[in-house]
Amino acid sequence: NAGVMQNPRHLVRRRGQEARLRCSPMKGHSHVYWYRQLPEEGLKFMVYLQKENIIDESGMPKERFSAEFPKEGPSILRIQQVVRGDSAAYFCASSPGTGGQPQHFGDGTRLSIL
């Protein structure tokens, strides 16, 4: 059974371009979370989604960032008009519910902005 699948593993963009990061949760998991990790820091919560719903986006920057988890297909984190400060590792996690089960993390997407 595959774990949380993220792609691409590495993504290079020039300033002003768009970045799309994909996440397929573990089979049977309906809760998806996105986190950002800057070098030498812990993970920062960005957004929590269930199918077709954003439940908590309190950690998302107000502009340029959006996330979705459609009925079919992976969850997408989209960053428009990227800037150097967007360079980070973006991790997706999934869980089967909120009953105290741990979140399972993907391998992350390392985003580099030139």
Place this chain on the structure above:
Amino acid sequence: ELKVEQNPLFLSMQEGKNYTIYCNYSTTSDRLYWYRQDPGKSLESLFVLLSNGAVKQEGRLMASLDTKARLSTLHITAAVHDLSATYFCAVDVGSSNTGKLIFGQGTTLQVKP
């Protein structure tokens, strides 16, 4: 502001020694998680602590939770080189425990032969 603070942030120790990593948090929560991260890798779940007084052990690692003191500890017994990694605690602060995790800064453990 919600804070989760770990100390120490860096720990270098000899094989065979014992040590404890501390995780303090500033909000009410009874769900705390410990994760391990190897360089350039993802996070691996180590422990789930869901109530005051919870204690979990796996191999040389033992984690505990004191919700009254808002403190969790990760104790390492007789460290071995394979335990070298960065350890994160994370607190569930979402309403109705929605899984929004606030992470500590991480403790990088280096175990020397």
